[in-house]
Amino acid sequence: MKGDQKSAQQKKSWNYVIRSGLAGGIAGCAILFQASNPEYQKYSGRWLGFLQAGHKIVQQQGVLGLFHGHSATLLRIFPYATVKYMAYDFFHMALMPKPKDETSLRLFLAGSMSGVLSVFLTYPLDLVRVRLAFDTKSKPQPGSLRNIVCKIYHEGIEMSTDGTPPRHLLLNRYPILKFYRGFFATVMGMVPYAGTSFLVFGRTKSLMYRLLLNQDTHGHPLSSDPPPVPVSRTTVDLSSGALAGAISQTASYPFEVVRRRLQVSGLLHPERLVRFSETAAWIYKTNGISGFYIGLGIGYLKVVPMTAISFAVWSGMKRYLDV
Structure with missing residues (x-):
């Protein structure tokens, strides 16, 4: 009982929060894969079309065109991952203290709550990233x-007769909404993405640790028997993360x-x-x-390894930082 209370107090300290955030930020930056260039969308997800789109971008803009918008990704991913993983630890402690x-x-x-909070705080950077990746018609210019x-x-911004923007328009009154x-x-x-990924990772990791390593998720032996399968904790973390990413x-x-x-x-x-309903109806009609x-398939190539590495690095960094 005293051990649980001591652990709970440690998790509420700023030292713990900072280390938790650092572990999450490093996990997010462990892999950066730019595969959201909308030029790919024209080919309806076909593998041949995907390769043709990539070849077209390289012809028009060079190899760097494949990474158009990558600077915004770099600016976004660390705070996004930091908030997400740090918030998850906080919500996990609040909802499940024992x-x-x-x-x-x-x-x-x-x-889900950690994912929503991280998206809210970093969404403008994500919008800028998508717009940069979408702008593939000309060679990117400095700035x-x-x-x-x-x-x-x-x-x-629409102008009135006297040359000033009308104040009654929502986007003119609150320009932040444009972002x-x-x-x-x-x-x-x-909500389903973050909720499912953390749920599947947590349950799969717990099951595989118990069956393969004879340990709990903190690495403590469950019995004196040797591990049934000689695999590392990192391998288990990668496998659990990959399954979580796919689902x-x-x-x-x-x-x-x-x-x-x-x-x-905003371009159209x-x-x-x-x-939202208007866009969903257009996709269904088209x-x-x-269409949804x-x-x-291409998304799996991006998300599955990204989620596997991110969760594995997060778990490894938490062990290293003693979080």
Whole structure:
């Protein structure tokens, strides 16, 4: 009992919070894979089309064109991962202070809330990243990141007869909303994505540690018997993360498709905020149900290794930092 109380007090200290955030930030930066260039979307997720799109971008912009928007990704991923993993530790402690309190529903809630919070704080950077990746018609120019930010801020401003922007328009009164285009779709997708990924990772890791390593998730032996299978904890973490990535990507992918369409809607309808239902209806009318799963196979190539490495590095860094 005293050990549990001491552990709970340590988790509430700033020292623990900083180390937890550092572990999450490093985990997020462990792998950066830029595969969201909308040029790929024109080929409906076909593997041959994917390669053709990549070849076209290289011809037009050179190899660096494949990483258009990567600077915004670098700026976003560390704070995003830091908040997500640090918030998960916080919500996990708040909802499940003792091991016996750990349930699938609470694991899902802790993951979902941490994902939503991290998205809210870093969403403008994600929007800028998508816009940079979408801009593939010409060779990127120096200062393109700044230009995209200025363009988003000023898009859709209508002038009145005296040359001043009318104040009654929502986007003119609250320009910050322009940096949250598609936020509702992102949150709707983040709830099943983050919730499922943390739930599956936690349950799979616990099961594999018990069956393969004869240990609990903290690495403590469950009995004096030797491990049934000679595998490392990192291998188990990678396997659990890969499964979590595959299942969570499948559960949330339709929202991802809608989110990307909404994020570039400012280029098509800069004067207003396009609704989630409007975008979903357009996708269904254009491609049917399959339209919500365009590029899912390619998405696995990105998300599965990314999630596996991210979770494994997060777990490894927590062991190293004694979190």
